[in-house]
Amino acid sequence: MGVEIHESVLASTVNMADIKAQAVVSELSEPETTLKPPVADNFMYDFKYNHTLPTSDALGIEVPTDCNAQKEAESILERLSKTMGAGDAQAFTDMFLEYGVWRDKLSFTWDYRTFNFQTAILKAATDLFPKTKATNFKFLMPAPTVARPYPDFAQLQFVVSFETELVAASAVINSVLTKEGWKIYTMHTVAEKLKQFPEIPPADGHMNGLVSWQTQRAKEIDAAKPEILIIGGGQNGLALAARCKALGMESLIIERSEEVGDVWKKRYEYLSLHFPHWADDLPYFAYPKHWPTYTPAYKQGMYMEWYASALELKVWTKSEVVKAEQDDKTNWTIVINKEGKEARTLHPKQVVMATSLCGVPMTPTIPGMADFKGVIRHSSAHDSSRDFVGKKVCVVGTSSSGFDTAFDCSRRGIDVTLLQRSPTYVMSLTHSVPRMIASYGPDADGYRPSHEEQDRFFFATPVGPGEELARRNAKVLEDLDRPLLDALNARGLRTWRGQRGTGGATLGQTRNGGFYFDAGACEHIIDGKIKVESGYIENFTEDKAILNGGREREFDLIVFATGFSNTVDSVRATLGDKIADQCGPIWGIDEEGEFKTVYRETGVPNLWIMAGYLPYTRFHSKLLAMRMKALNEGIALAPYKVQIF
Numbered sequence: 084m085g086v087e088i089h090e091s092v093l094a095s096t097v098n099m100a101d102i103k104a105q106a107v108v109s110e111l112s113e114p115e116t117t118l119k120p121p122v123a124d125n126f127m128y129d130f131k132y133n134h135t136l137p138t139s140d141a142l143g144i145e146v147p148t149d150c151n152a153q154k155e156a157e158s159i160l161e162r163l164s165k166t167m168g169a170g171d172a173q174a175f176t177d178m179f180l181e182y183g184v185w186r187d188k189l190s191f192t193w194d195y196r197t198f199n200f201q202t203a204i205l206k207a208a209t210d211l212f213p214k215t216k217a218t219n220f221k222f223l224m225p226a227p228t229v230a231r232p233y234p235d236f237a238q239l240q241f242v243v244s245f246e247t248e249l250v251a252a253s254a255v256i257n258s259v260l261t262k263e264g265w266k267i268y269t270m271h272t273v274a275e276k277l278k279q280f281p282e283i284p285p286a287d288g289h290m291n292g293l294v295s296w297q298t299q300r301a302k303e304i305d306a307a308k309p310e311i312l313i314i315g316g317g318q319n320g321l322a323l324a325a326r327c328k329a330l331g332m333e334s335l336i337i338e339r340s341e342e343v344g345d346v347w348k349k350r351y352e353y354l355s356l357h358f359p360h361w362a363d364d365l366p367y368f369a370y371p372k373h374w375p376t377y378t379p380a381y382k383q384g385m386y387m388e389w390y391a392s393a394l395e396l397k398v399w400t401k402s403e404v405v406k407a408e409q410d411d412k413t414n415w416t417i418v419i420n421k422e423g424k425e426a427r428t429l430h431p432k433q434v435v436m437a438t439s440l441c442g443v444p445m446t447p448t449i450p451g452m453a454d455f456k457g458v459i460r461h462s463s464a465h466d467s468s469r470d471f472v473g474k475k476v477c478v479v480g481t482s483s484s485g486f487d488t489a490f491d492c493s494r495r496g497i498d499v500t501l502l503q504r505s506p507t508y509v510m511s512l513t514h515s516v517p518r519m520i521a522s523y524g525p526d527a528d529g530y531r532p533s534h535e536e537q538d539r540f541f542f543a544t545p546v547g548p549g550e551e552l553a554r555r556n557a558k559v560l561e562d563l564d565r566p567l568l569d570a571l572n573a574r575g576l577r578t579w580r581g582q583r584g585t586g587g588a589t590l591g592q593t594r595n596g597g598f599y600f601d602a603g604a605c606e607h608i609i610d611g612k613i614k615v616e617s618g619y620i621e622n623f624t625e626d627k628a629i630l631n632g633g634r635e636r637e638f639d640l641i642v643f644a645t646g647f648s649n650t651v652d653s654v655r656a657t658l659g660d661k662i663a664d665q666c667g668p669i670w671g672i673d674e675e676g677e678f679k680t681v682y683r684e685t686g687v688p689n690l691w692i693m694a695g696y697l698p699y700t701r702f703h704s705k706l707l708a709m710r711m712k713a714l715n716e717g718i719a720l721a722p723y724k725v726q727i728f
């Protein structure tokens with residue numbers, strides 16, 4: 084991925100020279116010198132195949148600067164095409180580095196699987212090649228290139244399409260030069276289309292009937308008898324419904340809010356999305372050209388509302404599941420409370436939970452809480468600090484919501500304290516955005532590249548090599564952000580380099596939080612407009628919060644930005660104990676490097692979980708819809724479940 088900085092990002096970030104000048108030692112509190120990291124390295128992370136990068140030092144050879152990438156890629160592809168076409172597992176395996184990685188999504192395994200190192204690749208290829216033959220390999224854009232993300236690490240990167248009996252697929256191949264020639268370091272194969280069931284053409288649209296378009300649409304929504312029932316109409320529910328529709332499957336979304344988009348519209352009023360929108364478009368309905376770089380949350384909610392309407396999705400708002408059952412043939416019976424007016428019984432083939440990764444809001448139970456005369460709220464119930472001007476506010480927790488809430492207070496001149504229990508991963512947008520999503524960014528004329536092309540690369544890196552690269556990137560970012568971090572540390576805010584030293588990368592795959600991409604709060608911490616204290620509230624009296632060590636503090640409002648419980652609590656609250664108890668652990672990384680349960684089998688037949696932030700939404704919704712279509716049409720192969728450790 085190229086590293087370039089976009090003007091739109093630079094304009095919105097704080098000035099490093101100012102930061103240095105403003106850095107002063109905190110007089111507010113004596114910070115603890117060592118705060119325990121919020122999570123251990125293995126928190127929700129079972130992956131076992133770490134291996135250092137195949138650098139030029141490790142390989143003892145460098146990729147020549149005049150390397151003809153196209154010619155070298157052609158020669159690799161010729162061999163690959165021969166070995167895979169012939170189903171020769173050993174010859175295929177021999178093309179990889181000893182610690183090479185083959186990752187597959189649906190094209191061979193009908194699951195999400197990663198085979199780390201040659202032994203696992205050989206076993207998987209031996210099992211899978213007799214059932215699935217890959218043919219018709221062709222180069223896709225962009226043209227092969229030698230990517231050199233670091234001076235000591237270069238890989239030849241190219242993308243190809245291929246076919247199996249059932250799917251049209253693509254592969255991203257990264258090869259490194261060894262003394263024995265090119266070896267594949269990572270290969271990601273992904274199903275892109277069911278050959279028998281491509282996306283359906285658009286409706287004709289002529290108004291030939293006796294009722295208006297809107298009356299007809301309202302009738303169809305009301306009368307929905309879905310093949311796919313999606314619970315939750317946030318970005319994941321909507322995108323999945325759109326994908327299902329494109330494949331000719333009738334879906335219905337059950338959404339408990341008043342309106343589609345409320346999940347963003349009713350978040351705190353001062354929120355904008357934390358990253359530029361470049362990689363965020365939902366499928367089939369891209370943001371228009373002059374969309375603001377950081378989408379205001381309310382506007383994102385409106386985009387979702389337009390999306391449901393433009394793509395003619397079926398949504399029952401103000402509705403919830405009241406009963407969910409599966410008989411012994413795994414057929415679903417789901418009873419819905421439709422708008423509080425009537426009960427409707429549905430029999431979908433597949434049910435998808437798209438109620439987010441958040442379970443229920445977590446607020447700690449603290450002695451004396453009930454006696455406290457001030458206001459106590461979870462961040463999810465706090466929409467603004469406008470009523471607390473002239474008062475004292477404490478924000479507990481230093482993830483994104485904590486920083487945002489404190490920043491809202493400080494902008495209103497409110498006396499606000501951020502209470503930090505464990506270190507936070509902080510990075511500036513100036514330095515992180517170019518290294519994370521520059522490839523999705525606009526060109527000089529404001530045009531963004533094809534998401535289809537960029538997504539192939541974005542999702543191609545397996546977890547092991549991804550972790551190695553992320554660790555390097557986190558160090559580079561930390562060095563670049565050093566003035567910012569030093570200034571924050573001087574104010575008592577503790578920072579760290581994230582779980583496994585990978586910045587926000589591993590935290591995003593496990594805790595789904597614990598980081599802050601500086602959207603402005605850092606400057607106010609450095610200026611002293613947001614005070615920072617270390618520790619936690621030990622107990623309450625009527626008018627005080629007593630922090631650990633006996634520090635007495637008076638506050639009018641305490642906002643607990645302390646996160647949410649695991650997704651399984653949402654499954655439990657919606658589908659009941661019996662179903663929730665059968666579900667595997669949700670989110671986090673398994674031993675071979677895949678997400679647990681999400682997008683894959685859940686442990687409950689015909690139940691799926693669709694979750695994740697916006698680029699994940701676009702990418703994985705396509706795969707999950709394809710998988711359900713293949714199952715409903717009876718063409719899906721059994722997922723490959725052999726565990727190779």
Ligand SMILES: Cc1cc2nc3c(=O)[nH]c(=O)nc-3n(C[C@H](O)[C@H](O)[C@H](O)COP(=O)(O)OP(=O)(O)OC[C@H]3O[C@@H](n4cnc5c(N)ncnc54)[C@H](O)[C@@H]3O)c2cc1C
Pocket residue numbers: 314315316317318319320337338339340346354355356357358402403404437438439440483484487653656657693694695696697698
């Ligand atoms: C401050 C902040 C900033 C963020 N910035 C970004 C960003 O820049 N980019 C990004 O990608 N992500 C960002 N996120 C994360 C973002 O919240 C998630 O990516 C997104 O909400 C996940 O979408 P979802 O559809 O899975 O869940 P949600 O958006 O939470 O949608 C779930 C829907 O399900 C409904 N629901 C829940 N339970 C039920 C039920 N039992 N029955 C019926 N309906 C139900 C809810 O009402 C809701 O509409 C941010 C989050 C926060 C808090």
